[in-house]
Amino acid sequence: MALKSVIVLESTNPHFGWNDSGSKPSGFPLNWINGPEKVCKSISFGGFSGFLACRAIRNVEDGNSSKRSTKLQRVIDETKSEVSKRLQKDSSSFPKPLSVSDLSSTADDGSKVRISFKGCPGSYTEDAAFKAYPxxxxxxCNExxxxxxxxxxxxxxxxxxxIENSSSGSIHRNYDLLLRHRLHIVGxxxxxxxxxxxxxxxVRSEHLKRVISHPQALSLSDSLLSKLGVSRENVDDTAVAAQYVASNGLRDAGVVASARAAEIYGLNILADGIQDDSDNITRFLVLARDPIIPRTNKQFKTSIVFTLDEGPGVLFKALAVFALRGINLTKIESRPQRKRPLRVVDDSNTGSAKYFDYLFYIDFEASMAEPRAQNALGHLQEFATFLRILGCYPMDTTL
Ligand SMILES: O=C(O)C(=O)C[C@]1(C(=O)O)C=C[C@@H](O)C=C1
Structure with a gap:
């Protein structure tokens, strides 16, 4: 009779029907839970079922098993005791165990960190990288x-x-890329x-016939550009425009870009603060290969993406899992599912109805180290057809 291994998946949430005997995991996602035979790591960020913990790998035997289990247990106990004796003997030669501080190889100022971004030196995205890691x-990068x-x-x-701007809204392309790639939001x-x-x-402003920049920068500086009566030319980022005008010696062209871009490319600042909305804030995300350890010692935010079945009130129900636990949502975004754009619903009276199928992205103000956040996602997992945690990271509270 063959031994079968069964992976038993249980929720860390005691309220939603899963068996919760024994030690309940405390700090998602770094739960390491001892099962009868193995230690297994919880399924962590980026996995479909982010908050499920792999509780145990059990051996299941076909048919009469009690004799075999006793024998098996004796072998396991003997092996354990043998291993434990050997470990004690050899432990002096082991390398020092890793601690959390060893894992963060970066200094606070980010002096060892290499950061990729789309654009040229002098862009606002590069400013954001320097704000996070001076x-x-x-x-x-080009794209x-x-x-x-x-x-x-x-x-x-x-x-x-x-990822989003206070005046022009979300940068949809980057929401789509977050899902397509397996990086984690860490800040x-x-x-x-x-x-x-x-x-x-x-060059003076009255000499300008055209102004070149990122489309968002041009549209958010509409009042001044309309007053000047110049034509507008789009490029991929503001600093690229500055580099282009400088390197081609274009005396009929102005640029909308940062003061840092002016310095880098040797341009003059003709007007400062030309945005129509004086409070023009862009929010950027920092992504890494590995998630960071969620904590509760400062304010954390968590970003998720999920899909729901069709039906009245399903989104209301999804949002209620946060409201019920007093968790504040800071952002909700929906994006069409590009690979499965239409959902066909059979309706006997009117034929097949076709609906757009959406992905919902939500940011909420709680750390995954907090039980209320774990419970909210446990609840959502009960009816979401797909759920992924994109990251849990400290909130930027400075401007
Ligand atoms: O063009 C730049 O400088 C960028 O960094 C890009 C970008 C963007 O894509 O939203 C970033 C922030 C500004 O609001 C305008 C443009």
Whole structure:
């Protein structure tokens, strides 16, 4: 009779029907739980069932098993005692165990960190990287996707990317990339974005026929650009525009970019703070290959993505899991499921109805080290058709 291994998955949440005997895991996601025969790590961030803990791997025998179990148990006990004796003897030659502080190889100022970002030196995204890690080494990339890949291929340690702006809203492409890649959100940066009008030395604003920049920077500086009566030309990022005007000696073209870009590319600042909304804030995410350990000693945020079945009130029910536990939501975003855009629902009276199928992204103000957050996700997991934790990270409370 063959031995079968069964992985028993149980929720860390006692309220939702799973067996909760024995030691309940405390600090998701770093639970290491002793099962009868093995120690197994909890399924962590990035896994579909983020908050499920692998409680035990049991041996299941077909048919009459009690004699065999006793014998098996004796062999296990003898082996354990043998291993334990050997461990005690050899322990002096072991390397020092790793501690949490050993795992963070980066200094506080980020002097050892390499950060990939989309754009050129002098862009606002690079500003965000410097805000998070003042002495980091930045690695410019052509596309957002390249910044993700650089981390995945160990060319850089982290990536920084813009995710939303207070005036123009979400950067949808980056929500889609978060799902397509397996990086973890380990931080956020809120940056007050101050747009400047730049030009070559000696050029005055009345000489300008066109202004070049990132489309968002052009549209958020609409009042001044309309007053100047210039045409607008889009490029991929604000610093690329500054580099282009400087390197081609364009005297009829201005640029909307940062004061740092002016300094790097030798341009003059013709006007400062030209954004229509004086409070123009962009929120950036910091991504890494590994998640960070959620804590409760400072304010943490958690980002998730999930899908739901069709039906009245399903989103209401999903949001209620947070409301019921007093957890504040800071962001909700929905994106179409690109690979499965339409859901066909059979309706006998009217034929087959077709609905768009959505992914829901939510940020909430709680750490995964808090039971209320674990319980909320345990509850959501009961009816979500897909759930992934994108990251749990300290909130940026400075501006
Ligand atoms: O163009 C830049 O400088 C960027 O860093 C990109 C970006 C963006 O993509 O949203 C970042 C922040 C600013 O609000 C405008 C543009």
């Amino acid at each position: 002495k980091c080494e930045t690695v410019p 957002f996707e390249d910044a993700f890949k650089a981390v995945e291929l160990w060319l850089t340690d982290k990536a920084v990317l813009p 956020e940066v809120q940056l007050a974005v101050n747009f400047c009008l730049l030009a070559l030395p000696g």
